[in-house]
Protein backbone atom coordinates (compact mmCIF):
# COMPACT_ATOMS: atom_id res chain seq x y z
CA UNK A 1 0.00 0.00 0.00
CA UNK A 2 1.29 3.46 -0.83
CA UNK A 3 1.66 6.18 1.78
CA UNK A 4 -1.12 8.13 0.06
CA UNK A 5 -3.52 5.19 0.33
CA UNK A 6 -2.65 4.72 3.99
CA UNK A 7 -3.24 8.44 4.64
CA UNK A 8 -6.62 8.24 2.93
CA UNK A 9 -7.60 5.33 5.15
CA UNK A 10 -6.42 7.20 8.26
CA UNK A 11 -8.61 10.13 7.27
CA UNK A 12 -11.57 7.79 6.71
CA UNK A 13 -11.17 6.58 10.28
CA UNK A 14 -10.99 10.13 11.68
CA UNK A 15 -14.17 11.13 9.86
CA UNK A 16 -15.97 8.00 11.11
CA UNK A 17 -14.74 8.22 14.71
CA UNK A 18 -14.59 11.89 15.60
CA UNK A 19 -17.86 13.83 15.79
CA UNK A 20 -15.75 17.01 16.08
CA UNK A 21 -14.13 16.54 12.65
CA UNK A 22 -15.68 19.01 10.21
CA UNK A 23 -14.17 17.80 6.93
CA UNK A 24 -11.27 15.74 5.58
CA UNK A 25 -9.19 18.70 4.45
CA UNK A 26 -9.37 20.44 7.81
CA UNK A 27 -8.62 17.19 9.63
CA UNK A 28 -5.56 16.65 7.42
CA UNK A 29 -4.35 20.18 8.18
CA UNK A 30 -5.06 20.35 11.91
CA UNK A 31 -4.98 16.87 13.48
CA UNK A 32 -1.68 16.22 15.25
CA UNK A 33 -2.22 12.46 15.17
CA UNK A 34 -2.76 12.47 11.41
CA UNK A 35 0.35 14.60 10.90
CA UNK A 36 2.50 12.37 13.14
CA UNK A 37 1.29 9.22 11.37
CA UNK A 38 1.93 10.73 7.95
CA UNK A 39 5.50 11.55 8.92
CA UNK A 40 5.87 8.12 10.56
CA UNK A 41 4.84 6.45 7.28
CA UNK A 42 7.65 8.21 5.44
CA UNK A 43 10.09 7.54 8.26
CA UNK A 44 9.15 3.85 8.37
CA UNK A 45 9.74 3.50 4.63
CA UNK A 46 13.19 5.09 5.04
CA UNK A 47 13.94 2.85 8.03
CA UNK A 48 13.10 -0.26 6.02
CA UNK A 49 15.40 0.95 3.21
CA UNK A 50 18.20 1.25 5.77
CA UNK A 51 18.21 5.06 5.97
CA UNK A 52 18.00 4.91 9.73
CA UNK A 53 19.46 8.28 10.59
CA UNK A 54 17.09 10.07 8.21
CA UNK A 55 14.17 8.03 9.57
CA UNK A 56 15.04 9.00 13.15
CA UNK A 57 15.42 12.63 12.13
CA UNK A 58 11.94 12.57 10.57
CA UNK A 59 10.53 11.11 13.81
CA UNK A 60 12.23 13.84 15.75
CA UNK A 61 10.63 16.47 13.50
CA UNK A 62 7.22 14.88 14.06
CA UNK A 63 7.78 14.81 17.81
CA UNK A 64 8.79 18.50 17.88
CA UNK A 65 5.75 19.47 15.85
CA UNK A 66 3.09 17.25 17.42
CA UNK A 67 4.33 15.96 20.79
CA UNK A 68 3.83 12.43 19.46
CA UNK A 69 6.87 10.16 19.57
CA UNK A 70 6.71 7.20 17.16
CA UNK A 71 9.81 5.12 16.56
CA UNK A 72 10.26 4.65 12.80
CA UNK A 73 10.78 0.90 13.23
CA UNK A 74 7.35 0.40 14.84
CA UNK A 75 4.78 -1.39 12.69
CA UNK A 76 1.47 0.45 12.31
CA UNK A 77 -1.56 -0.54 10.23
CA UNK A 78 -4.03 1.78 8.57
CA UNK A 79 -7.26 3.46 9.66
CA UNK A 80 -5.35 4.37 12.80
CA UNK A 81 -6.51 7.45 14.72
CA UNK A 82 -4.36 9.14 17.35
CA UNK A 83 -6.80 11.61 18.91
CA UNK A 84 -5.35 14.81 20.43
CA UNK A 85 -2.10 12.91 20.53
CA UNK A 86 0.18 14.93 22.72
CA UNK A 87 2.32 12.72 24.93
CA UNK A 88 1.78 9.53 22.90
CA UNK A 89 4.86 7.28 22.81
CA UNK A 90 5.12 4.25 20.51
CA UNK A 91 8.24 2.15 21.00
CA UNK A 92 10.53 0.55 18.47
CA UNK A 93 9.10 -2.99 18.47
CA UNK A 94 5.45 -2.00 18.98
CA UNK A 95 2.98 -3.47 16.49
CA UNK A 96 -0.38 -1.84 15.86
CA UNK A 97 -3.11 -3.35 13.71
CA UNK A 98 -5.84 -1.64 11.70
CA UNK A 99 -8.73 0.43 13.10
CA UNK A 100 -6.87 1.25 16.32
CA UNK A 101 -7.63 4.43 18.30
CA UNK A 102 -5.12 5.93 20.74
CA UNK A 103 -5.81 8.98 22.90
CA UNK A 104 -3.41 11.49 24.34
CA UNK A 105 -0.78 10.35 26.81
CA UNK A 106 -0.76 6.70 25.73
CA UNK A 107 2.53 4.84 26.16
CA UNK A 108 3.26 1.64 24.27
CA UNK A 109 6.55 1.11 26.00
CA UNK A 110 9.02 -1.37 27.40
CA UNK A 111 9.44 -2.47 31.01
CA UNK A 112 13.22 -2.36 30.82
CA UNK A 113 13.30 -6.14 31.49
CA UNK A 114 13.19 -7.37 27.91
CA UNK A 115 15.43 -7.19 24.89
CA UNK A 116 14.41 -7.82 21.27
CA UNK A 117 10.61 -7.65 21.04
CA UNK A 118 9.91 -5.54 24.12
CA UNK A 119 6.89 -3.39 23.23
CA UNK A 120 3.20 -4.26 22.98
CA UNK A 121 1.19 -5.66 20.09
CA UNK A 122 -2.28 -4.18 19.55
CA UNK A 123 -4.58 -6.28 17.40
CA UNK A 124 -7.18 -4.76 15.08
CA UNK A 125 -9.86 -2.54 16.57
CA UNK A 126 -8.18 -1.87 19.92
CA UNK A 127 -8.90 1.40 21.74
CA UNK A 128 -6.43 2.77 24.28
CA UNK A 129 -7.79 5.61 26.43
CA UNK A 130 -6.08 8.74 27.65
CA UNK A 131 -3.01 8.30 29.81
CA UNK A 132 -2.96 4.49 29.65
CA UNK A 133 0.37 2.67 29.60
CA UNK A 134 0.84 -0.75 28.03
CA UNK A 135 4.25 -2.05 28.93
CA UNK A 136 6.28 -5.00 27.69
CA UNK A 137 5.76 -7.46 24.83
CA UNK A 138 2.12 -8.08 25.71
CA UNK A 139 -0.70 -8.70 23.23
CA UNK A 140 -3.95 -6.77 23.40
CA UNK A 141 -6.65 -8.86 21.78
CA UNK A 142 -8.84 -7.66 18.93
CA UNK A 143 -11.53 -5.13 19.80
CA UNK A 144 -10.39 -4.59 23.39
CA UNK A 145 -10.65 -1.28 25.25
CA UNK A 146 -8.05 -0.10 27.71
CA UNK A 147 -9.46 2.38 30.24
CA UNK A 148 -8.05 5.83 30.92
CA UNK A 149 -5.07 5.79 33.26
CA UNK A 150 -4.67 1.99 33.23
CA UNK A 151 -1.31 0.26 33.37
CA UNK A 152 -1.40 -3.01 31.44
CA UNK A 153 1.37 -5.54 31.99
CA UNK A 154 -0.25 -8.78 30.81
CA UNK A 155 -1.91 -10.12 27.68
CA UNK A 156 -5.53 -9.09 27.24
CA UNK A 157 -8.05 -11.46 25.60
CA UNK A 158 -10.14 -10.19 22.65
CA UNK A 159 -13.12 -7.89 23.19
CA UNK A 160 -12.22 -7.10 26.79
CA UNK A 161 -12.42 -3.89 28.80
CA UNK A 162 -9.42 -3.41 31.06
CA UNK A 163 -9.20 -0.77 33.80
CA UNK A 164 -7.01 0.03 36.78
CA UNK A 165 -3.42 -0.25 37.95
CA UNK A 166 -2.38 -2.93 37.31
CA UNK A 167 -4.98 -3.37 34.59
CA UNK A 168 -7.63 -6.06 35.09
CA UNK A 169 -10.35 -7.30 32.79
CA UNK A 170 -13.75 -6.01 33.99
CA UNK A 171 -15.79 -6.85 30.88
CA UNK A 172 -15.58 -9.34 28.08
CA UNK A 173 -17.82 -9.40 25.00
CA UNK A 174 -19.87 -6.66 26.70
CA UNK A 175 -20.56 -8.73 29.85
CA UNK A 176 -19.19 -7.90 33.28
CA UNK A 177 -16.50 -10.23 34.57
CA UNK A 178 -17.33 -10.95 38.20
CA UNK A 179 -14.37 -10.75 40.54
CA UNK A 180 -13.94 -10.86 44.30
CA UNK A 181 -12.45 -7.42 44.81
CA UNK A 182 -12.67 -7.24 48.61
CA UNK A 183 -9.47 -6.48 50.41
CA UNK A 184 -8.70 -8.44 53.58
CA UNK A 185 -9.60 -6.51 56.75
CA UNK A 186 -7.47 -7.94 59.62
CA UNK A 187 -9.18 -5.83 62.32
CA UNK A 188 -12.65 -7.00 61.30
CA UNK A 189 -11.40 -10.59 61.14
CA UNK A 190 -9.95 -10.36 64.68
CA UNK A 191 -13.19 -8.90 66.09
CA UNK A 192 -15.15 -11.64 64.39
CA UNK A 193 -12.94 -14.30 66.00
CA UNK A 194 -13.40 -12.71 69.46
CA UNK A 195 -17.13 -12.46 68.88
CA UNK A 196 -17.25 -16.16 68.03
CA UNK A 197 -15.37 -17.13 71.21
CA UNK A 198 -17.53 -14.92 73.45
CA UNK A 199 -20.62 -16.47 71.93
CA UNK A 200 -19.29 -19.99 72.53
CA UNK A 201 -18.46 -19.10 76.18
CA UNK A 202 -21.92 -17.62 76.72
CA UNK A 203 -23.51 -20.73 75.30
CA UNK A 204 -21.41 -22.91 77.62
CA UNK A 205 -22.36 -20.75 80.62
CA UNK A 206 -26.04 -20.85 79.69
CA UNK A 207 -26.20 -17.12 79.09
CA UNK A 208 -28.70 -15.95 76.50
CA UNK A 209 -26.94 -13.33 74.48
CA UNK A 210 -27.89 -11.05 71.67
CA UNK A 211 -25.36 -11.75 68.95
CA UNK A 212 -24.47 -8.93 66.70
CA UNK A 213 -23.53 -9.47 63.10
CA UNK A 214 -19.81 -8.83 63.09
CA UNK A 215 -18.58 -11.82 61.11
CA UNK A 216 -16.49 -12.52 58.10
CA UNK A 217 -17.23 -15.31 55.66
CA UNK A 218 -14.37 -17.25 57.19
CA UNK A 219 -15.85 -16.94 60.68
CA UNK A 220 -19.45 -17.41 59.69
CA UNK A 221 -21.39 -19.09 62.48
CA UNK A 222 -23.00 -21.71 60.24
CA UNK A 223 -26.53 -20.41 60.26
CA UNK A 224 -26.85 -19.64 64.01
CA UNK A 225 -28.67 -16.33 64.21
CA UNK A 226 -28.19 -15.91 67.99
CA UNK A 227 -31.11 -13.50 68.32
CA UNK A 228 -32.64 -15.14 71.39
Ligand SMILES: CC(C)(COP(=O)(O)OP(=O)(O)OC[C@H]1O[C@@H](n2cnc3c(N)ncnc32)[C@H](O)[C@@H]1OP(=O)(O)O)[C@@H](O)C(=O)NCCC(=O)NCCS
Nearest residue numbers: 084103128129130145146147148149161162163164170171
Ligand atom coordinates in the same frame (compact mmCIF):
# COMPACT_ATOMS: atom_id res chain seq x y z
C1 LIG B 1 -12.89 1.94 29.76
C2 LIG B 1 -13.82 2.75 28.90
C3 LIG B 1 -13.33 2.72 27.49
C4 LIG B 1 -15.24 2.17 29.03
O1 LIG B 1 -15.34 0.88 28.50
P1 LIG B 1 -16.69 0.05 28.66
O2 LIG B 1 -16.46 -1.31 28.08
O3 LIG B 1 -17.83 0.84 28.07
O4 LIG B 1 -16.83 -0.11 30.22
P2 LIG B 1 -17.85 0.55 31.28
O5 LIG B 1 -18.01 2.02 31.06
O6 LIG B 1 -19.09 -0.28 31.30
O7 LIG B 1 -17.05 0.34 32.64
C5 LIG B 1 -16.83 -0.93 33.19
C6 LIG B 1 -16.37 -0.74 34.63
O8 LIG B 1 -15.06 -0.14 34.63
C7 LIG B 1 -15.08 1.09 35.37
N1 LIG B 1 -14.21 2.01 34.64
C8 LIG B 1 -14.41 2.52 33.39
N2 LIG B 1 -13.37 3.28 33.04
C9 LIG B 1 -12.49 3.24 34.07
C10 LIG B 1 -11.22 3.81 34.28
N3 LIG B 1 -10.65 4.55 33.34
N4 LIG B 1 -10.58 3.56 35.46
C11 LIG B 1 -11.16 2.79 36.41
N5 LIG B 1 -12.38 2.21 36.26
C12 LIG B 1 -13.03 2.44 35.10
C13 LIG B 1 -16.53 1.54 35.37
O9 LIG B 1 -16.80 2.37 36.46
C14 LIG B 1 -17.23 0.22 35.44
O10 LIG B 1 -17.19 -0.26 36.78
P3 LIG B 1 -18.53 -0.80 37.50
O11 LIG B 1 -19.03 -1.86 36.59
O12 LIG B 1 -18.04 -1.26 38.83
O13 LIG B 1 -19.45 0.38 37.55
C15 LIG B 1 -13.99 4.20 29.30
O14 LIG B 1 -14.60 4.35 30.54
C16 LIG B 1 -12.74 5.05 29.31
O15 LIG B 1 -11.78 4.87 30.07
N6 LIG B 1 -12.84 6.02 28.42
C17 LIG B 1 -11.85 7.02 28.28
C18 LIG B 1 -11.81 7.45 26.81
C19 LIG B 1 -10.82 8.55 26.66
O16 LIG B 1 -9.64 8.39 26.83
N7 LIG B 1 -11.34 9.72 26.30
C20 LIG B 1 -10.51 10.84 26.16
C21 LIG B 1 -11.18 11.77 25.18
S1 LIG B 1 -10.31 13.29 25.11
